[in-house]
Amino acid sequence: MRTDAFSKQALMEMAKTNMKAHIPDLDLTDRQKLALTCRILFTKGHDSGLAGQITCRSDKPDTFITQRFGLGFDEITADNLLEVDQDLEPLDQKGMANPANRFHTWVYKEHPEVNCIIHTHPTHVAALSMLKIPLTVSHMDTCGLYNDCAFLADWPGVPVGNEEGVLISNALGNNRAILLAHHGQLVTGKTIEEACNLAILIERAAKLQLLAMAAGQIQQIQPALANEAHDWVSTDKRNKVNFAYYVRQVLKTHPDCI
Numbered sequence: 001m002r003t004d005a006f007s008k009q010a011l012m013e014m015a016k017t018n019m020k021a022h023i024p025d026l027d028l029t030d031r032q033k034l035a036l037t038c039r040i041l042f043t044k045g046h047d048s049g050l051a052g053q054i055t056c057r058s059d060k061p062d063t064f065i066t067q068r069f070g071l072g073f074d075e076i077t078a079d080n081l082l083e084v085d086q087d088l089e090p091l092d093q094k095g096m097a098n099p100a101n102r103f104h105t106w107v108y109k110e111h112p113e114v115n116c117i118i119h120t121h122p123t124h125v126a127a128l129s130m131l132k133i134p135l136t137v138s139h140m141d142t143c144g145l146y147n148d149c150a151f152l153a154d155w156p157g158v159p160v161g162n163e164e165g166v167l168i169s170n171a172l173g174n175n176r177a178i179l180l181a182h183h184g185q186l187v188t189g190k191t192i193e194e195a196c197n198l199a200i201l202i203e204r205a206a207k208l209q210l211l212a213m214a215a216g217q218i219q220q221i222q223p224a225l226a227n228e229a230h231d232w233v234s235t236d237k238r239n240k241v242n243f244a245y246y247v248r249q250v251l252k253t254h255p256d257c258i
Contacts, residue, residue, distance in 0.1 A: 012232065019237050026244050030056055031078040032258045033192040033243075034065055037118070037199075038076035039254040040246045044200050045122050047073050052120035052184070055104045056192055062086045064104065068095045077257050099160045106165025107172065107188065114188040116195040121184035124207035132181045135205055138212070138221045142205035143229035144198065146221070149205075150175040155182040177202055191236065193243035200246070 003011065028036070034056055046052060052073070055066040060083075067073075068082050082090045086105050088097045104117045128135070134151035137143060152171040156164045168186060172178050177187040177198055185202050189195030212218045232238075250257075 016235065016237065019241060023237075023241050023244075025240050026247065028247075028258070029078065030058075030192060031065060031081055033196075034081060034116075035076050035078040035257045036247050036250060037192060037196045038067065038073040039250045039257045040196060041118070041120060041199055042073035043250055043253070045203060046120040046199065048121040048126075048184075050098070051100075052118075053098050053101050053104060054116075054118050054195075055101060056116040057108065058083050063091065064101075064108070066097050066101055066104075069098045070095075074254070102160060102162065103165035103168050106162065106169045107186075110169040111172065111188065113190060116189045116192045117186065118188075118195045118199040119184065119186045120199060122203040122206075124210055125179065125185045125203050126183075128206040128210060129179060129181050129183055129185075135177075135179045135202070136209050136218055137205060137226065138218050139205075139208055140229060142201060142208060143221070143226050144201050144233045145177055145205055146226040146230045148175050148230065149177040149179060149202065151179050151181070153181045155180070159183075179206075189239075191239060193239040194234075194236070196246065197239050197242050 034054060037054055050070065050072065053066060055064045058065050063083055063085050065081050065083050067076050068080050071080065082095055082097055084090050084097045088099065088101055090097065104119070107117055108114060132153060135145065135149045137146045137149070150171050150173055152167060154167060156167060168178065168180070172188070176189065177185065179185055185199070187195050187198035187202060189198060209218070
């Protein structure tokens with residue numbers, strides 16, 4: 001088929017169709033995806049000791065799968081993840097969740113479309129948060145966050161109280177991501193794959209912003225094209241294809257996680 005006369009929109013739709021037809025989805029459980037996400041983010045610079053939490057909804061109402069407190073991202077496996085209730089109590093009464101997971105429960109309660117939350121303190125996000133300025137998206141690669149990253153200027157201190165849950169769930173609004181001043185980042189997804197991709201993306205966006213700010217004045221990207229790029233990279237299939245690539249990467253060095 002000759003495509004040299006096709007419009008960009010037609011070519012984009014053709015690419016979406018081909019992705020669905022030619023690239024199969026991974027056959028993984030949510031526990032496996034969550035464990036893989038922990039290892040992926042460890043390799044992508046999101047490790048900060050025991051800081052940071054990754055959760056996803058379980059198949060039971062008001063229950064969540066998360067890491068066992070005391071284990072680093074590089075130690076998480078599908079088998080050692082916990083299933084906890086709204087009060088962070090493990091359903092099997094073994095181990096404990098990170099007490100900072102409390103604000104996740106507020107986000108889930110206020111945002112029923114969210115099925116996965118990732119909160120981490122990667123280096124460039126943390127550095128940008130110290131400047132107390134919002135994320136600026138002005139590059140093609142980071143358009144997945146264009147007009148999709150909120151900013152919370154208030155830091156409530158030790159993140160184990162309900163106050164932080166109220167602050168973050170309200171500030172998030174209709175966005176998938178939020179930059180937390182003096183703290184880190186939080187991203188959400190309808191799927192684990194989506195949240196994992198956004199967590200990697202926000203750290204790259206923060207790094208690019210800091211580099212650009214050090215060199216000069218950031219120039220704004222054209223809104224219509226940025227919105228087009230945002231939607232192009234934010235489809236469910238694109239998220240799954242990206243995630244599959246990160247899975248292949250991490251299994252080369254972390255085959256024990258699943």
